[in-house]
Amino acid sequence: MTAFDLIRPYFRENQRRIATGLLFLLGVDAFQLFIPRIVKHAVDALSAGTATPLLLARDGGIIVGFAVLIGVFRFGWRHSLIGTSRRVERAIRNDLFSHLLTLDARYFDTTRTGDLMSHATSDINNIRMATGMGIVAVTDAVVLGGAAIGFMAWIHPGLALMALTPMPFIVLSARVFGRRMHARHKAVQEGLAAITEHVREAVDGIRVVKVFGRGKQVDDRLGDLSGDYVRRNLRLVRVTGSLMPLMIFLSGIGTAIVVGAGGRLVITGAISPGDFVAFISYLGLLTWPMMALGWMTNLVQRGKASLDRLAVIFDERPKVAEPRRPITLPDPAGELDMEKVSFSFNGSRQVLQEISLAVEGGKSVGIVGPPGSGKTALLSLLVRLYDPTNGTIRMDGVPLTDIRTAEVRRLIRFMPQEPWLFSGTIAENICGLAQDADPGKLDRAVTAACLADTIKGFAQGLDTIVGEKGVMLSGGQKQRVALARTLYDPAPILVLDDPISQVDTRTAHHIIEAIFADPARTLVIASHRFTAIGPCDEILVMEEGRIRARGSHDQLLETDDYYRETWRLQSLAMEIEEADHA
Incomplete structure (x- = not known):
């Protein structure tokens, strides 16, 4: 031009x-x-x-x-x-x-x-x-x-x-x-x-x-x-x-x-x-x-x-291109599958390598692994923030590249690892600045994110100004507001990136219960805290962009050294924390 x-x-x-x-x-x-x-x-x-x-x-x-x-x-x-x-x-x-x-x-x-x-x-x-x-x-x-x-x-x-x-x-x-x-x-x-x-x-x-x-x-x-x-x-x-x-x-x-x-x-x-x-x-x-x-x-x-x-x-044109003949999913079941997916941010180092994964509708998958193992990159591909370098990602059998990005993000609710907040009120951040916010949805989202008691402590309640990037809130409060925003408008698929990393053990327990409460919703959750992924139907252990092990919580405790040792250390930390609260 x-x-x-x-x-x-x-x-x-x-x-x-x-x-x-x-x-x-x-x-x-x-x-x-x-x-x-x-x-x-x-x-x-x-x-x-x-x-x-x-x-x-x-x-x-x-x-x-x-x-x-x-x-x-x-x-x-x-x-x-x-x-x-x-x-x-x-x-x-x-x-x-x-x-x-x-x-x-x-x-x-x-x-x-x-x-x-x-x-x-x-x-x-x-x-x-x-x-x-x-x-x-x-x-x-x-x-x-x-x-x-x-x-x-x-x-x-x-x-x-x-x-x-x-x-x-x-x-x-x-x-x-x-x-x-x-x-x-x-x-x-x-x-x-x-x-x-x-x-x-x-x-x-x-x-x-x-x-x-x-x-x-x-x-x-x-x-x-x-x-x-x-x-x-x-x-x-x-x-x-x-x-x-x-x-x-x-x-x-x-x-x-x-x-x-x-x-x-x-x-x-x-x-x-x-x-x-x-x-x-x-x-x-x-x-x-x-x-x-x-x-x-x-x-x-x-x-x-x-x-x-x-x-x-x-x-400039978006690398995540819109399909010429988009396919609409009128009644999505929430199925996800990845076939030999590889990904690189800059075209050189492969962040993900040959990832294959199948999630049935209504099932849950947890993803764990050390920092830099590719967890966040994998979740970003599911919501088409990026497209894979190689391989195919499908929703209900349809490649994501054949579905409009707006449709993908309507069917998938995603909470990023960084709890970004806008400088408005708590209610505006949860409802996405919507003029016709639904009080019922707002109340359910606040309850699921364990924010109700926190909001009662503010003089302005939901109308409290959070400041630029949520500077007026603590790290845990910001994370729960971001989670409430993700849960405000339910979707068939929920993708969460480390949703309880900044909250205490008791609050995390209540949040996890709320997240897993809907049996019809497909859930993909990545976390460094294994209590968040313990209830999942399948758990993936990632290392250097590859899946090194997969199975249920009990199976991985028996078969994977990294999972077993990390679980032991986290369980010990939780016991110490509970003893301090006793």
Whole structure:
């Protein structure tokens, strides 16, 4: 996708407003071009001694009338064109956010949040300026500049040709400086993105920064990034700061030529004093387009650099693709099976290798193993956060790749390992910001997650604000709110990743009872605490991306050393904890 391909639909959508704004702008230019003709008439009358108070009053009144019309029309083009640029800004930002929501987890694994924030703010602001004032500058440069040259040639072609002597140098300067500005604008935006990401990361992890005393290192790093950003801007300013003075200098040369050559023409009678004054006025009108050419080059190159950066994002397509002929499961039984599934995050190291698994509807499967054994990766494949590198995953005999991702996630409720909360209320986090939350579902989810007593302890109850990422709650409370959100809207399949890792043994026992209470629901649960997977119909023991053992709890106690030893140590820890509570 090119930069023009990206911006074209927004121009087409606002073409009437743009056309209206251009008509107003052309009106302003026309009125500005006629004012020197009125001045010429008055000056010639004064020079010839034929001027009367009435004639001068009439000419002055016409100029005042044109000035009023210029003001009205200028408001019109600003309302239309600048308003359009704001609408384009809003549309691109909304479309960017909507597009980001379509991308899968793999994209966000490798993209910095600070870069995305820079795209959504600074880049879009640059595009707004280019589509608003950029259009104005282009129109003035073409229409006002071209018409002014035409009137100058009408007054005296030779003088007009001499006045335009610097023009080739202006065009050449704009081209040379434009290329340099484009590259340096992109460098500046990349520097801003690095600062944004560093600040976001530091604020996000402010507790870690304070606990480990890393404030100075974080501050020094920001200083380095800021210094680099300043240096990038200075390299850009050396170009942009040189272009405008150069344009003014070259325009000044044209003015000097006109004063010298035009004055001689007046003395010799080749042109009248009024023509000379009008010619100077038109040259003054031409000065703005010449200056605007430099400003326009800056705006357009800045906007194009930002468009190029955004086009890269809009060109991204989710690796988890939607099926061309999707299959719908009207009455899902909740069966899951994996056939020789392998997976790699980056295309090199295999996180999962040759995994085969079959889960009947209404049955439960537990997954255990040391950290890094592939438990979370396996669960992520079940809900199509990623697609396997090799092998097939099916639901009720249908490959997941043949089912819409929205349908997959409607049929599977998934609780990730990290209990992410939004900065709203407890109720909003559980109900997913739904406007028509079901009180019955909410109450059942709260009870199943053992949150009822916790919520009673808050003055605002379910309306308690949890803060950014749930900062106002403890780790166990956040995990239970996340679990309640997963249980709020029941689905045929429930997939849980370490759901009781941050709660005490008694609370964990009640939660596990609630999770296993529905015999019709298919359950897949990964956990480091074996009490969570003990009741499962089948348990998988994973190691280095492979299934090293499988069976029931009792079978694994007899056949697998890792399972038996881990169970022994956890049982001992539970006995000590119960003794402390006794």
